[in-house]
Amino acid sequence: MRARHDMGHSRAARAFIALAVAVACLSGVAYAATRPEQGRPLGNKAVHPTPKDSHGPPRPRFIEVPPSGGLDPDVQFRFHVPPPEQPATAGGPGPGVARPAPWRRFECRVDGGEWRGCSSPVRLQALQPGGHSFAVRALNRRGLNGEVARYRWALLEPRDFTIEPLVSTLDALMPGAPAQQLPVRVENPNPVPIEVTSLTVAVAPAAPACAADPNFAVTPSSVSPTSPLTVPAGGSTTLPSAAATAPTLALRELPVDQNPCQGTSVRLDFSGEARG
Numbered sequence: 001m002r003a004r005h006d007m008g009h010s011r012a013a014r015a016f017i018a019l020a021v022a023v024a025c026l027s028g029v030a031y032a033a034t035r036p037e038q039g040r041p042l043g044n045k046a047v048h049p050t051p052k053d054s055h056g057p058p059r060p061r062f063i064e065v066p067p068s069g070g071l072d073p074d075v076q077f078r079f080h081v082p083p084p085e086q087p088a089t090a091g092g093p094g095p096g097v098a099r100p101a102p103w104r105r106f107e108c109r110v111d112g113g114e115w116r117g118c119s120s121p122v123r124l125q126a127l128q129p130g131g132h133s134f135a136v137r138a139l140n141r142r143g144l145n146g147e148v149a150r151y152r153w154a155l156l157e158p159r160d161f162t163i164e165p166l167v168s169t170l171d172a173l174m175p176g177a178p179a180q181q182l183p184v185r186v187e188n189p190n191p192v193p194i195e196v197t198s199l200t201v202a203v204a205p206a207a208p209a210c211a212a213d214p215n216f217a218v219t220p221s222s223v224s225p226t227s228p229l230t231v232p233a234g235g236s237t238t239l240p241s242a243a244a245t246a247p248t249l250a251l252r253e254l255p256v257d258q259n260p261c262q263g264t265s266v267r268l269d270f271s272g273e274a275r276g
Contacts, residue, residue: 056138056140056144056145056146057081057138057139057140057145057146058081058082058138058146058147059137059138059146059147059148059149060079060080060081060106060136060137060138060146060149061079061080061081061082061149062077062078062079062149062151063078063079063080063120064076064077064078064121065077065151066151066153071190071192071194071274071275071276072275072276073125073126073127073128073155074123074124074125074126074127075123075124075127075153076121076122076123076124077108077120077121077122077123077124077134077136077151078120078121078122079106079120079136079149080120081138081146105117105138105139106118106119106120106136106137106138106139107136107137107139107145108122108134108135108136109134109135109136110124110132110133110134110135111132111133112133115137118136122134122136127155128155129155129156129157129158130154130155131152131153131154132152132153132154132155133150133151133152134150134151134152135148135149135150135151136148136149137149156191159189159190160189161186161187161188161189161190161194161231161274162186162187163184163185163186163187163199163270163272164184164185164186164187165182165183165184166183166184166185166238167182167183170182173249173250173251174251175251175252175253175254175258176251176252176253177250177251178250179217179219179248179249179250180248180249180250181239181240181245181246181247181248182201182246182247182248182249182268183238183239183240183246184199184238184239184246184247184270185236185237185238185239186199186229186231186236186237186238186239187231187235187236188231188232188233188234188235188236188237189234190233190234190276191233191234192233192276193230193231193232193233193276194230194231194274194275194276195228195229195230195231195274195275195276196223196228196229196231196272196273196274197223197224197225197228197272197273197274197275198220198221198223198224198225198271198272198273199220199221199223199229199239199246199247199270199271199272200218200220200221200247200270200271200272201218201220201247201249201268201269201270201271202218202268202269202271203216203218203249203266203267203268204266204267204268204269205261205264205265205266205267206264206265206266206267207260207261207264209260210258210260210261210264212266214252214254215251215252215254215258215261216249216250216251216252216266217249217250217251217252218247218248218249218250218268219247219248220247221239221244221245221246221247221272222244222245223239223244227243227244228275229243229244247268247270249266249268
């Protein structure tokens, strides 16, 4: 079955196998960004910058902007004003030698709000779905602004991705037998790739007398923040693979009566995290 969950929290899902397994649902937020627009008008309305000094600072250049697609609602901008080139002089170092730029002050505006003093980098956090814009301009020593650099992007509504169990080849669990991987397929309906950074499973036996602990041993997938599972946009990826293991399940051999576990079904609740 499927369920919706908020991004940023653990998500879980359920299903059953002969010795059970689950379908899981995880949520993600996808957003896409347009290319930087260096001083172009927004929409169909021409932008008329405030009067500027004829020798005012040039338009800032973006060094870092949000990616063209991603799932992170926190974004960062870095920008600068390139230093002017020193003209060639007799006996001098020649053209192309930079000297320090006289413009050290910037003003930024987010989503058409008020201009405010800022400095690079600027980090925007917890953005809401919808269209967004970022603008930056430099000020000279007299406080007059230069031309504006703009960037626009969009944050889209969340879409679920699913974890589907593939357990047709799962063998019967025997006490002390090696752990078995639980094959799954992760499906991503978002228009951008995602990275699954954790995938684990919890046991819930149907027989009350068959306690999950200590009878069953489970281990999570080998995916992690440093070794994530990439799922392509609109595609799917299966585990286990050459890059990562699936979660595993085993029945421990204990020096106690384990007959209540014989023939029972076990629900496995998958949970995980993902990023874009």
